[in-house]
Amino acid sequence: MTSVTPTTGAATSIDVQDTRLAHRLLLPALGVIAAVVGFPLVWMVWESLHLHDLRMPWLGRPFVGLANYREAIADPRFRSAMAHTVGFVAISVTIELVVGLFLALVMHHARRGRSALRVLVLLPWAIPTAASALVWRFLFDSQAGLVNAALVAADVLHTPRVWLVDPTLAWIPIIGADVWKTTPFVALLLLAGLQNIDDSLYDAARIDGAPPLREFIEITLPLLRPAIVVALAFRVLDAFRVFDLIYVLTGGGPGTATESVSLYTFSTLLQKLRFGYASALSVIVFAAMFGLGLIYIRLAGRHLLRIEP
Amino acid sequence: VVLVSRPVRRLHINLMDSPTLRLGFVLGVCLIQWACIEQTPSGSLVFAGSAVGREGEILRRQLATFEAGHPDLHVEIRSVPDAADQQHQLYVQWLNAHAPEPDVLQLDVIATPEFAAAGWILPLDNFHPATTEFFPATIEANRWKGSLFALPWFVDVGMLYWRTDLLDAAPSTFDEFSTAVSRAQREHGLPFGFVWSGARYEGLVTVFLEYLHGFGGRFLNAAGHVAVDSDAGIRALTALRDSVHRDRTSPPDVLAWQEEQTRFAFQSGRAVAMRNWPYAYPLLADPATSRVAGRFAVGLMPHAAAGTSIATLGGQQLAINARSRHPEAAYVLVEHLTSPEQMLERARIAGEYPARPALYDRKALAALGAPPDQIRRIIEHAVPRPVTPVYAELSELLQVHLHRALTRQQEPAAALHNASGEMNDLLVRTGLLAP
Numbered sequence: 001m002t003s004v005t006p007t008t009g010a011a012t013s014i015d016v017q018d019t020r021l022a023h024r025l026l027l028p029a030l031g032v033i034a035a036v037v038g039f040p041l042v043w044m045v046w047e048s049l050h051l052h053d054l055r056m057p058w059l060g061r062p063f064v065g066l067a068n069y070r071e072a073i074a075d076p077r078f079r080s081a082m083a084h085t086v087g088f089v090a091i092s093v094t095i096e097l098v099v100g101l102f103l104a105l106v107m108h109h110a111r112r113g114r115s116a117l118r119v120l121v122l123l124p125w126a127i128p129t130a131a132s133a134l135v136w137r138f139l140f141d142s143q144a145g146l147v148n149a150a151l152v153a154a155d156v157l158h159t160p161r162v163w164l165v166d167p168t169l170a171w172i173p174i175i176g177a178d179v180w181k182t183t184p185f186v187a188l189l190l191l192a193g194l195q196n197i198d199d200s201l202y203d204a205a206r207i208d209g210a211p212p213l214r215e216f217i218e219i220t221l222p223l224l225r226p227a228i229v230v231a232l233a234f235r236v237l238d239a240f241r242v243f244d245l246i247y248v249l250t251g252g253g254p255g256t257a258t259e260s261v262s263l264y265t266f267s268t269l270l271q272k273l274r275f276g277y278a279s280a281l282s283v284i285v286f287a288a289m290f291g292l293g294l295i296y297i298r299l300a301g302r303h304l305l306r307i308e309p
Numbered sequence: 310v311v312l313v314s315r316p317v318r319r320l321h322i323n324l325m326d327s328p329t330l331r332l333g334f335v336l337g338v339c340l341i342q343w344a345c346i347e348q349t350p351s352g353s354l355v356f357a358g359s360a361v362g363r364e365g366e367i368l369r370r371q372l373a374t375f376e377a378g379h380p381d382l383h384v385e386i387r388s389v390p391d392a393a394d395q396q397h398q399l400y401v402q403w404l405n406a407h408a409p410e411p412d413v414l415q416l417d418v419i420a421t422p423e424f425a426a427a428g429w430i431l432p433l434d435n436f437h438p439a440t441t442e443f444f445p446a447t448i449e450a451n452r453w454k455g456s457l458f459a460l461p462w463f464v465d466v467g468m469l470y471w472r473t474d475l476l477d478a479a480p481s482t483f484d485e486f487s488t489a490v491s492r493a494q495r496e497h498g499l500p501f502g503f504v505w506s507g508a509r510y511e512g513l514v515t516v517f518l519e520y521l522h523g524f525g526g527r528f529l530n531a532a533g534h535v536a537v538d539s540d541a542g543i544r545a546l547t548a549l550r551d552s553v554h555r556d557r558t559s560p561p562d563v564l565a566w567q568e569e570q571t572r573f574a575f576q577s578g579r580a581v582a583m584r585n586w587p588y589a590y591p592l593l594a595d596p597a598t599s600r601v602a603g604r605f606a607v608g609l610m611p612h613a614a615a616g617t618s619i620a621t622l623g624g625q626q627l628a629i630n631a632r633s634r635h636p637e638a639a640y641v642l643v644e645h646l647t648s649p650e651q652m653l654e655r656a657r658i659a660g661e662y663p664a665r666p667a668l669y670d671r672k673a674l675a676a677l678g679a680p681p682d683q684i685r686r687i688i689e690h691a692v693p694r695p696v697t698p699v700y701a702e703l704s705e706l707l708q709v710h711l712h713r714a715l716t717r718q719q720e721p722a723a724a725l726h727n728a729s730g731e732m733n734d735l736l737v738r739t740g741l742l743a744p
Binding site: 054059077162165166175257270 | 394398401405423426427428461509510561562564565585698699701702705707710712713715716718719739740
């Protein structure tokens, strides 16, 4: 905070005037936020308190209080969708951070072909998710898929597997595609973090005779923390919304074994046209993400603020 | 004329003296003109349906003959997506908003009761359609609470495609079928025996329905309760599951397949038998692209001793928007499109099966490829999916549990028990079944 101790009464009144002006200047931005975020949010909450099935207009649109929320909490399909989503986020974001850090270090230390390397690493990130999901579906196709062909040729498998209809194996292409696509994003953020670390620290460590691993643990990791915190926040929030990847790869199947929360909300809203119930699901997801965000900022953000000047 | 016009002109001048009134006058004129533009002239109809490719060609041709016969009526085509889901979503948006257009809608057979119960489409009883001239199942599927809400336009049925060079005859029971397919697959070294669409989607339910009836079961019992968890239902689902995991006549791949993947497998000569819809016939019969041209035939799906062979009924219907401004004219159009001549024309150009049994005696139907008497026999065994406004929701619940059982995440009995429970709960919740 830049709080300057007021010396004269005139300065104070200018400060007050400035603050008032600042508040007034903020109004349009706040208005836009209220219109595009606040209003839909309030409407969604209002909708979630009603029974509103577009397909069954004869039921009317009565106020039902918290009935939709009670149904959601008791709905095994919603609960398993939540569990799938949390598991997916935990596994894929962990892999993305580890691999992303590795890629960032490689890009940072590369002597030759740096820019070509960066373009290559970034390429998967630039491909639309639906398109890359189609490529991964083709790779894991049971009949013509390259993965089966390679594994059979290498004698790992005797017969081709049907990856996408196995409740456990179906996660491999899903997590693989997500890691492949979003690791570059993590790597890019971490690379920016690496480039902010002062080289003189490494010089000092080298003079002191510290081995590279110690350098990494004592200097790189702590100073990379702000970048990791940001990358983690982006990736967790983004991975939680996973939709297009699963929609294209498995459609949430077999059964509902790979159904994510977004996919279930989507089918509730746009296929079953249950507006009230789908709104309740959305509110629950929103509340969960909001709570998670608050806790995260409390825990990680504190370090972030302490490190930055 | 002069006497009348004079006071009018004076009034006009007086009005124009006040700027406010002048503005009001101008706005009023604009409003009237706008209203006239917005309102379609009497006798102009909007038809919503599939209008691409051959279907578009035949539709434009049919509408041209209609306009030639009714010079006072004009029909505009509003093309909608072919995908049933997207088409349905679009219709719901329009009809829920009480839009007066489109006047006539092409509906999938399962949508009729839903739209009828919502009050979105018009009962046709007052127009006295000749319902006895259509296949009974196609009329039954379009009735809701005793009234007829749509007329069948063309028919789709689930049928068995089998290789005439690998099997001597189409087996009539599930046991014979399984044995014969298995033997043919082994003897001829084919990768697949029987291929069907087992992905988690509507197509899976249509296959299951044929197995369910084949084993003597029913989707709904006489009291209107969901009864797929009967012994027959469990045997039906077990048979489907065994074909994949025990007999291995069906590859596990079918659990991710829809119609097209099964067609590719059969068309490339890799399978002994296939369950699919009529659209596949002309494609399989084309020697330029098909390896099984001239070496396959169609028939009814098998059945068990306790049940009967059926074909799940699909197809498209024509319904009239309840808010249409020209319901009479709209019915004239529906009558034209469902007339015998137009059904024959549609069969000739788009290969779609007429909904009138009498037409199957005609030579003109030779264009369908499959022998017309065989097609008629299959359609006579057609059974509609449950005629209820919440069919789509029931099906969605059933799909999940069927697929869980087929991918061995659950036992068939448990899966069907859960499915029935959830479906009956839905019927109660929507007021369609007494608790």
